Amino acid sequence: MGKALWCCLVFACLLIPLAVADWNILKQQTHDGLKISLKNYCESWRMNVELHNxxxxQVVPEECIEYIGKYVKSTQYKVDSQRATDECLVYLSTSCNLKKDGLDAWIFDVDDTLLSTVPYYKNNLYGGKKLNVTSLEEWMSKGNxxxxxxxxxxYNELKSRGVQIILVTARKEHxxxxxxxxxxxxGYYGWTKIVFRDPADELISVQQYKTDVRRQIVNYGYRIWGILGDQYSSIEGTPSPKRAFKLPNPMYYVA
Structure with a gap:
């Protein structure tokens, strides 16, 4: 027993210097004369996710899991998200000549746009663990x-101005x-339409599915003044809205 404990202690002592060495290598890494800390590295990674670079x-880098977890629980995440929606309101008030004929429309994504999946990802390393769709859908099915x-x-401001709200989600029909x-x-109610992926839609990419839905919406005569989503696949492609706005989400990527 004593010998086994001694071996474990020796092994642990060998691992500690390796961990410190890894940290020091990253901390002292230079690029064009700049010293890069772990925080710098992870902040740069997050920013370049948002810039679509x-x-x-598939997963958040292992060394950035803690940083991403802190970010999505932080005041900064709330401020970044609020700034995006504030800009939507500025655009709505200054650049949207609403016709008020029942055809002015705004599209919302659902997950991490209207509803937060942060509680789910909290138990899955904030994106540091590869997504298990079955597990995620089980969590969604609880409706919490x-x-x-x-x-x-x-959402409520758009509704008060008579804009038709259309929800387009990558969630499946079931x-x-x-x-x-x-x-x-x-608190969300009074939308005009909500669209889910049926089995046929699962054979194409999320972006293709969402652009196909937008094409149908435009064909119905709606003017899409804006889209709010957390993924580029929700806001890119044609037909495009007059403006698209993106919320921050460094936990996962949907093509």
Whole structure:
């Protein structure tokens, strides 16, 4: 027993210098004369995700899991998100010549746009663990996702101005009932239409699915004044809205 304990202590002592060495290598790394700390590295990674320079990542880098977790729980995340929705309101007030004929429309994504999945990702290393769709859908089926307050404020303002609200989600059709219940429970109601992916849509990319839905919306005669989403796949592609706004989300990437 004593010998086994001694071996464990020796092994632990060998690991500690390695961990410190890894930290020091990253901390002292230079590029064009700049010293880069772990915080610098992870902040740069997050920023380049938002700028769409980093795409199709499967997981958050292991060394940045703690940083991303702190960010999505931070005041900064709330401020960044609120700034995005505030800019939507500025645009709505200054640049949208609403016709008020029932055809002025705004599109919202659902997950991490209206409802937060941060509670789910909290238990999955904030994106540091590869996504398990079955596990995520089980969490969604409980209908306990909280609202994103800044998005709810924008949603209600649009509704008060007579804008038709259309929700386009990548959630599958079998989650329709529980998703609607969840949305209503946290304060979202009165939308014009909500669209889920049916089995045929699962054979194409999320971006293609969402652009196909937008094409149908335009064909119905709606003017899409804006889109708010947390993924570029929700806001890019044609037909495009007059303006697109993106909320921060460094936890996962949807193509």
């Amino acid at each position: 980093i795409r199709e990542f 996702a909280p609202a994103l307050d800044h998005s709810l404020k924008l 989650l329709r009932s529980v998703t609607i219940d969840n949305l209503v429970k946290v």
